[in-house]
Amino acid sequence: MAMPAPARSDRSDLSEAVRAAQQGDEQAFRAIYRDMQPRLLRYLRSMVGDDAEDVASEAWLHITRDLPGFRGDSDGFRGWAATIARHRAMDHQRRHRRRPQSAATPIEELGELAAGDDTARSALDTVATQTAVAMIADLPPDQAEAVMLRVVMGLDAESAGRVLGKKAGAVRTAAYRGLRRLATRLEQAGPDDK
Amino acid sequence: MNTSQFRPLDRAAAEQLLDAAAGGSARPGDPLAQVLAAAAAPAHEGELAGEEQAVAAFAAAQLAPPATPRHGHRPPGHARSAASRLARHFGFRALGVAAALGGVGVALAAATGSFSSSPAHPGAAAANGHSIAASQGAPAPGHTGTSGRPTPGSSGVATPGSVRPAAPVTALSGLCTEVAGQVAKLAGDAADATGKTLSATGLTQALARPSVSGVLTSPLFASLTGAAGAATNVPDYCALVLHLPTLPQPALVSALPLSALTSLPVTLLEQLPVATLAKLPVSVLEKLPAATVAKLPSSVLATLPVATLAKLPVSALTGLPVGTLVELPTSVLATLPVSVLEKLPVAVLSTLPTSVLATLPSSVLATLPVSVLETLPPSVLGTLPSSVLAKLPPAVLGTLPS
Numbered sequence: 001m002a003m004p005a006p007a008r009s010d011r012s013d014l015s016e017a018v019r020a021a022q023q024g025d026e027q028a029f030r031a032i033y034r035d036m037q038p039r040l041l042r043y044l045r046s047m048v049g050d051d052a053e054d055v056a057s058e059a060w061l062h063i064t065r066d067l068p069g070f071r072g073d074s075d076g077f078r079g080w081a082a083t084i085a086r087h088r089a090m091d092h093q094r095r096h097r098r099r100p101q102s103a104a105t106p107i108e109e110l111g112e113l114a115a116g117d118d119t120a121r122s123a124l125d126t127v128a129t130q131t132a133v134a135m136i137a138d139l140p141p142d143q144a145e146a147v148m149l150r151v152v153m154g155l156d157a158e159s160a161g162r163v164l165g166k167k168a169g170a171v172r173t174a175a176y177r178g179l180r181r182l183a184t185r186l187e188q189a190g191p192d193d194k
Numbered sequence: 195m196n197t198s199q200f201r202p203l204d205r206a207a208a209e210q211l212l213d214a215a216a217g218g219s220a221r222p223g224d225p226l227a228q229v230l231a232a233a234a235a236p237a238h239e240g241e242l243a244g245e246e247q248a249v250a251a252f253a254a255a256q257l258a259p260p261a262t263p264r265h266g267h268r269p270p271g272h273a274r275s276a277a278s279r280l281a282r283h284f285g286f287r288a289l290g291v292a293a294a295l296g297g298v299g300v301a302l303a304a305a306t307g308s309f310s311s312s313p314a315h316p317g318a319a320a321a322n323g324h325s326i327a328a329s330q331g332a333p334a335p336g337h338t339g340t341s342g343r344p345t346p347g348s349s350g351v352a353t354p355g356s357v358r359p360a361a362p363v364t365a366l367s368g369l370c371t372e373v374a375g376q377v378a379k380l381a382g383d384a385a386d387a388t389g390k391t392l393s394a395t396g397l398t399q400a401l402a403r404p405s406v407s408g409v410l411t412s413p414l415f416a417s418l419t420g421a422a423g424a425a426t427n428v429p430d431y432c433a434l435v436l437h438l439p440t441l442p443q444p445a446l447v448s449a450l451p452l453s454a455l456t457s458l459p460v461t462l463l464e465q466l467p468v469a470t471l472a473k474l475p476v477s478v479l480e481k482l483p484a485a486t487v488a489k490l491p492s493s494v495l496a497t498l499p500v501a502t503l504a505k506l507p508v509s510a511l512t513g514l515p516v517g518t519l520v521e522l523p524t525s526v527l528a529t530l531p532v533s534v535l536e537k538l539p540v541a542v543l544s545t546l547p548t549s550v551l552a553t554l555p556s557s558v559l560a561t562l563p564v565s566v567l568e569t570l571p572p573s574v575l576g577t578l579p580s581s582v583l584a585k586l587p588p589a590v591l592g593t594l595p596s
Contacts, residue, residue: 024256026252029249033242033248034245037241037242037245038242053244057244057248060244061251064248064254065251065255067252125235125238126238126239126240127368127417129235129238132229132230132233136229147212147233151215151216151230151233152216152234172205172209175212176205179208179211179212180203180208182226183226
């Protein structure tokens with residue numbers, strides 16, 4: 001299938017789909033879901049671990065219910081949906097008084113997966129993604145959220161700041177610190193640690 | 195493969211990494227970039243599993259009246275007027291509506307086309323995304339098309355005719371399939387090493403082969419071996435994860451570590467042999483269906499919470515120690531056979547309904563307090579020895595026959 005300029009889903013513009021979905025267009029909603037659900041799931045996994053699917057379902061109930069009232073562009077929509085998901089996650093954390101841990105592939109394996117010599121198979125891709133998300137989830141919460149919103153939700157620092165209730169500068173700092181911590185951890189996990 | 199990046203990451207470089215990852219590219223050889231790119235990778239099989247449920251919620255929301263305004267998203271009072279304004283707007287411009295809808299349709303096709311070629315193949319998105327990554331200089335192009343790389347349209351969907359029980363796709367099930375695939379290919383049973391074309395029988399066969407241990411030495415499977423506890427546990431562990439109908443090595447199931455068993459879904463747990471189940475923690479056992487729990491030895495049942503026990507069939511309860519029985523609700527106790535009830539302390543018996551007490555032998559009834567005896571029907575009281583009857587008030591005695 002011939003692709004136009006690298007139109008990766010992270011940069012795809014949801015504005016039209018959102019407007020159409022607000023009019024009741026089901027296909028438009030599906031397009032939104034397919035763009036947003038993987039992002040929401042991974043973002044939520046960094047907050048509530050294995051309960052991400054349940055919390056995401058709750059988030060979609062709110063998103064579909066409040067969709068008619070949303071005003072904004074594609075980035076605004078992503079931030080809006082992320083905020084809804086975040087609130088559901090915080091409700092969940094309050095109810096369960098803990099942050100559930102999900103089983104993460106040992107960090108030492110990630111180097112091998114990332115190197116992925118020949119055929120990158122979908123099972124390994126899934127593990128690579130889950131491992132990466134789990135690594136980010138291990139960061140202090142504010143750093144984890146900043147990194148996930150920037151990288152997975154595709155938000156800029158301003159939009160991420162609106163989701164988190166922080167200034168853009170604070171988001172940038174948190175993300176920066178998160179990356180430095182990740183870099184340190186990766187440097188420490190050499191190929192000999194098996 | 196872990197190139198040490200001794201450059202201290204500065205803010206500008208960090209921003210570049212974040213932008214690059216969000217945009218879908220990652221410099222090969224940079225572990226941090228790879229981690230971020232993996233986190234931002236296109237949708238995987240299983241991540242879109244809830245689509246129909248979400249669409250149903252969307253459809254339901256269309257029928258419901260507009261939600262009450264929520265602060266931050268909608269100014270109060272605009273709930274209905276926004277929708278009706280839009281309706282009037284489109285209604286007034288009949289021709290404009292067609293044009294507007296046509297425009298939306300085209301934009302939509304572009305939007306959907308960018309990440310999924312057809313609704314039922316979310317895996318195609320992964321394939322498309324990675325062919326882009328390939329063209330951007332990540333691991334050698336030509337991936338799409340080599341054996342094992344899912345091609346659009348076929349990824350994630352069982353080939354027609356394959357007899358594969360529908361198990362949820364998880365990282366572990368993917369790894370299990372991979373192991374079976376490699377073993378099958380080595381044995382000459384399969385043309386490719388992914389395991390995706392193997393039937394349930396083929397998977398079980400492959401997992402039972404001795405060559406599994408050799409395949410498992412690859413670091414790619416380290417997390418699977420870790421989850422199963424040991425390489426020797428992997429065949430049975432994978433059989434459970436993949437919902438295979440038979441275990442490749444039934445004799446070894448009891449060796450599976452608790453940590454492996456407790457993370458399995460209930461549908462798999464209930465297939466385990468009783469001896470294995472008996473080792474599971476209470477928190478897991480109480481989730482099992484009553485029929486399965488009922489098979490556990492009484493010593494194990496005695497540790498389960500009352501709510502779980504109350505759902506068990508009588509046959510399972512009869513073996514419970516008295517100390518456990520007395521905690522069961524009266525409604526459950528009332529169903530127990532007399533032989534069990536006899537053993538219960540008086541305080542508990544006194545709470546049982548009259549109809550149940552009436553079935554107890556007089557030797558037991560004789561131990562009950564007068565306040566309870568008074569409530570028993572005369573026909574029952576009549577069987578009690580005089581020494582007991584003497585304790586009853588005259589008014590009650592007066593009702594007895596002869």
